[in-house]
Amino acid sequence: MLFKGDIKAVRVFGKVPGTRAMLTISYNTQFPRDIPSLHGSLKSYVIIFSNDSGNELSGHGIGASVDAEQYAKDLIFLKTILSDLYRNSKSKPFLVAPGGFFNDPEWYAQLLEASGPNVLNALTHHIYNLGGGDDPNIADRIKDPNYLSGFADTFRAVQLTLQEHGPWSSAWVGEAGGVYNSGSPQRDSEKISSFLLDTSALLWHQLMGKGVLAIDINGSPFIKAYAHCRKSKSGVSLLLINFSKSATFNTTVHNDLNVDLAEKGIRKDGSFAHNLKRTVSWIGRRVSDGSPRREEYHLTAKDGDYLSRIMLLNGSPLQITESGDIPELRPVFPELITVGLKSM
Structure with missing residues (x-):
């Protein structure tokens, strides 16, 4: 979740450690309302700019994933709760998702179509295109302009998916750092x-x-x-x-x-x-x-x-x-x- 005003961040993780799994659990009617950060803009000390629903549970997922249809149902439900919580507020936070790697365009297209207009303000995806932090070839990749330019294909795919399946939404990079696993001690x-x-x-x-x-x-x-x-x-x-x-x-x-x-x-x-x-x-x-x-x-x-x-x-x-x-x-x-x- 991204905050505007006081610098604060709250993440609600949905990963399941261990073997890869397909999650089919839905929100219950009370759980989202119990997340304190959803109420932040209703207080005087902080303004919530957006709520990012999920963390690397999209597409093929990292260890686990959620079906696009189920994800869309959860987003619709969460949007309803946000609309209710902020019905009398001038500041209404965005709902963005899914915060994962764009490794399955069909999954993202299905998410947009199933959730429909006026639900998802932005489609978030993560970028760690240089590999793991302990990879000895990181410096060579950073120096190679052709390698770096290659990731433009992903941006084009995201843009095309939005144009064809969700023109009401926009593309956001939810996380980016070049390398995953907390960076590279040798290069940072x-x-x-x-x-x-x-x-x-x-x-x-x-x-x-x-x-x-x-x-x-x-x-x-x-x-x-x-x-x-x-x-x-x-x-x-x-x-x-x-x-x-x-x-x-x-x-x-x-x-x-x-x-x-x-x-x-x-x-x-x-x-x-x-x-x-x-x-x-x-x-x-x-x-x-x-x-x-x-x-x-x-x-x-x-x-x-x-x-x-x-x-x-x-x-x-x-x-x-x-x-x-x-x-x-x-x-x-x-x-x-x-x-x-x-x-x-």
């Missing part, structure tokens, strides 16, 4: 761990807003690109990842978005598209004379060793200060760049 503290490493995560938190922009990149598979709205400021944050130790890339950025069409589908008030029109023509921030400046943050490993535990930001080691504080993450300002709007 190294530069190769990417945004899961504390220093990378801090920079992501500082720059990357919640608005995710569609982006397409042509060229070598060894360069990946992601774009978000700038956090707390006008602008766009563009993340470029170079998977090659020997190659450098020259990149050209341009907007290929038909803003007039996008305004109809992005947000009804048009504010996002308006801000996009206003900010996409430059990246970074404006200085006192009104000219745009581009901020750059270059994260590299010490001595070029991707297994290093020391991260460099623009060539300087990221280390805590003498007083034990987090260092300031400062950009460099290269020469002026202007990105013009280009209509389709």
Whole structure:
């Protein structure tokens, strides 16, 4: 269960240890009402944003699974209880499920069709595509852009399943960590761990807003690109990842978005598209004379060793200060760049 407001999390597990089994137990009429966390939004101290029903009991399951028809009946029943509990509340939590691996598209399709519209707000699935934490080949998989891109097929399958069997719902990643079994002790503290490493995560938190922009990149598979709205400021944050130790890339950025069409589908008030029109023509921030400046943050490993535990930001080691504080993450300002709007 995910909470908005006070940071709290409560999980109700349904796994059965031991041999694989098919569970056919239904909710009784009282059990869900007895879960304290379902009442959280009715109290003043916490707001529940969503309730995730189940944990890896979908499809083939992990040790045990629940039939899709039975799962759907339980979701309908739980939705009824949530609607009753929150009938007088302005804040109504989402119901999301099943929180498992997308290893059986037919099972997910059956779940959506059997539960029907207005029940499941989001279809949740888990991602641990790098294998177990004790696998000695984890580093090689992280370095291989083709291996990482292969998981896109799963996202396409989820999207197609929703389009055909549950267009009223949306896709959520309920859990993700690269490797299962609580991470990898050999890799989690190294530069190769990417945004899961504390220093990378801090920079992501500082720059990357919640608005995710569609982006397409042509060229070598060894360069990946992601774009978000700038956090707390006008602008766009563009993340470029170079998977090659020997190659450098020259990149050209341009907007290929038909803003007039996008305004109809992005947000009804048009504010996002308006801000996009206003900010996409430059990246970074404006200085006192009104000219745009581009901020750059270059994260590299010490001595070029991707297994290093020391991260460099623009060539300087990221280390805590003498007083034990987090260092300031400062950009460099290269020469002026202007990105013009280009209509389709």
